[in-house]
Amino acid sequence: xxxxxxxxxxxxxxxxxxxxxxxxxxxxxxxxxxxxxxxxxxxxxxxxxxxxxxxxxxxxxxxxxxxxxxxxxxxxxxxxxxxxxxxxxxxxxxxxxxxxxxxxxxxxxxxxxxxxxxxxxxxxxxxxxxxxxxxxxxxxxxxxxxxxxxxxxxxxxxxxxxxxxxxxxxxxxxxxxxxxxxxxxxxxxxxxxxxxxxxxxxxxxxxxxxxxxxxxxxxxxxxxxxxxxxxxxxxxxxxxxxxxxxxxxxxxxxxxxxx
Numbered sequence: 001x002x003x004x005x006x007x008x009x010x011x012x013x014x015x016x017x018x019x020x021x022x023x024x025x026x027x028x029x030x031x032x033x034x035x036x037x038x039x040x041x042x043x044x045x046x047x048x049x050x051x052x053x054x055x056x057x058x059x060x061x062x063x064x065x066x067x068x069x070x071x072x073x074x075x076x077x078x079x080x081x082x083x084x085x086x087x088x089x090x091x092x093x094x095x096x097x098x099x100x101x102x103x104x105x106x107x108x109x110x111x112x113x114x115x116x117x118x119x120x121x122x123x124x125x126x127x128x129x130x131x132x133x134x135x136x137x138x139x140x141x142x143x144x145x146x147x148x149x150x151x152x153x154x155x156x157x158x159x160x161x162x163x164x165x166x167x168x169x170x171x172x173x174x175x176x177x178x179x180x181x182x183x184x185x186x187x188x189x190x191x192x193x194x195x196x197x198x199x200x201x202x203x204x205x206x207x208x209x210x211x212x213x214x215x216x217x218x219x220x221x222x223x224x225x226x227x228x229x230x231x232x233x234x235x236x237x238x239x240x241x242x243x244x245x246x247x248x249x250x251x252x253x254x255x256x257x258x259x
Contacts, residue, residue, distance in 0.1 A: 161191035
């Protein structure tokens with residue numbers, strides 16, 4: 001089990017009521033949750049438990065208002081549940097500490113920090129995390145903002161999608177799919193195909209991902225592109241004819257059949 005996740009089928013679980021004094025006292029126990037060094041404030045009005053970190057909202061009234069200002073957000077539903085203690089922790093499952101921290105960053109970001117996301121040094125991985133977490137908790141405005149900034153960087157001279165790690169390409173595509181942003185999906189596919197053509201990325205890895213996510217157009221183009229380029233890995237026989245050494249591609253039997 002991942003150390004940053006807790007068991008449970010539902011995304012939200014209520015823990016047994018915990019008095020505020022006991023929350024603070026339990027911090028010193030080795031096996032007890034610890035305060036998050038950045039997002040735990042004494043004047044908060046609600047507590048989230050993620051992995052083994054407690055995230056306590058900032059500003060007693062303001063934080064709930066920020067989280068639940070969108071009536072469709074999952075947090076609105078959480079706060080509407082009856083509790084015996086205002087500081088009773090709410091357990092969030094399926095999230096890592098770092099993922100929830102990125103969401104907190106977006107919620108508390110200052111105007112200058114938001115503006116800085118347009119700079120070439122922006123951490124795209126953070127924006128992807130914000131998009132994914134916002135989608136999970138129905139914070140539509142944050143999700144669409146993060147997707148828009150990623151798209152801007154993908155189209156800019158920085159050409160981030162041309163140089164990022166393939167796992168980042170995957171995560172961006174998945175975030176774009178969740179947000180139903182076809183423009184960003186198409187852009188990721190375009191850049192991915194260009195990198196395959198220049199042999200900077202592995203065909204097998206791309207095909208596996210595309211097959212798992214139903215990327216039919218991408219698959220057709222990837223197979224066509226590879227078939228057209230097949231002469232580059234062809235071997236001459238004594239008869240003067242050519243035969244392709246498909247083993248170099250490390251494809252599955254099914255993928256070789258399609259090729």
